[in-house]
Amino acid sequence: xxxxIQSPRHEVTEMGQEVTLRCKPISGHNSLxxxxxxxxxxxxxxxxxxxxxxIDDSGMPEDRFSAKxxxxxxxxxxxxxxxxxxxxxxxxxxxxxxPYEQYFGPGTRLTVT
Amino acid sequence: DQQxxxxxxxxxxxxxxxxxxxxxxxxxxxxxxLWYKKYPAEGPTFLISISSIKDKNEDGRxxxxxxxxAKHLSLHIxxxxxxxxxxxxxxxxxxxKxxxxxxxxxxxxx
Numbered sequence: 322x323x324x325x326i327q328s329p330r331h332e333v334t335e336m337g338q339e340v341t342l343r344c345k346p347i348s349g350h351n352s353l354x355x356x357x358x359x360x361x362x363x364x365x366x367x368x369x370x371x372x373x374x375x376i377d378d379s380g381m382p383e384d385r386f387s388a389k390x391x392x393x394x395x396x397x398x399x400x401x402x403x404x405x406x407x408x409x410x411x412x413x414x415x416x417x418x419x420p421y422e423q424y425f426g427p428g429t430r431l432t433v434t
Numbered sequence: 435d436q437q438x439x440x441x442x443x444x445x446x447x448x449x450x451x452x453x454x455x456x457x458x459x460x461x462x463x464x465x466x467x468l469w470y471k472k473y474p475a476e477g478p479t480f481l482i483s484i485s486s487i488k489d490k491n492e493d494g495r496x497x498x499x500x501x502x503x504a505k506h507l508s509l510h511i512x513x514x515x516x517x518x519x520x521x522x523x524x525x526x527x528x529x530x531k532x533x534x535x536x537x538x539x540x541x542x543x544x
Contacts, residue, residue: 325477354531363536364478364523377531412477421466421527425477 325426327413333432339401342429345394346415354423355388355398356412364412370396403433437461438526440535449544453511457524457535460505464526464533469498469509472521472537481522482509514542 326345334340346353354369368378370390378388385404390396400407410430414423439458447453455469465486470478484491484498484507491498497510511518519542524535 356534364534366531366533369531371530414477421468421483421532422480423532425470425479427475427477 325413325415325424327411327426327429329429330427331430331432333434334403335434336404337402338433339399340403340407340431340433342398342411342413342431344396344398344413344426346396346413347424348394350415350417350424351393352416352418353390353396354414354416355396356414356425358410358412358428367398400431403431405433407431408433436536437464438524438533438535440522440524440538442538443536444539444541446541446543447514449516449542450513453509453514453518453540453542455509455511455522455524455538455540457507457509458505459507459526461526461528461533462505463528466527467498467500467507468525468527468532469496470523470525470534471518472523478523511540514540516542516544518542 328343352371355367358364367380368388373390388398410428412425412428414425416423437460468483469481471481472478482493482496482498484500489500500507521537521539523537525532
């Protein structure tokens, strides 16, 4: 299996622009998680899906952030409008069953100028 | 409110010696604990875990210890190797998601 796939790997955009991050989980995994990593806050959970349904989005920082999972093999995280403080590495992870041994993608490094 | 804390931002160890990474948690409802390792430009990878019904779990050079009364866990790496140099995240679960610590950078010097 190719593992969790994320695209793009790097994204540089200007403040105010819309940013869309993409994730393809491992085939057969039914739980998908979006995380953000920053120096200040470490690795924080933004939202997670189970069987394509959002279960907990309490970590989404504000209304500018939205996430969708239209099917079992694809998810997006959108930021609109983007701000410099959104600059971070965004990870997608998937697992089957419980939240335990999650498999992470390589991440998307987002820079908002 | 940081429920999982890794108070040492970094640790430097000589090759062949023991590395000990520490983690404290505040939520007594956590019942499963994990360690992840992360190399630069890669996502975290699962390393080892322990259930709250145990106090020790070993996997090769890696051992995790859990002290529930102190709400403390630690990861021991013996012997440490240069390839172990990475960021180590402690994580805890009490339900349907993981809570991660901020990470500890381990440097193993040869």
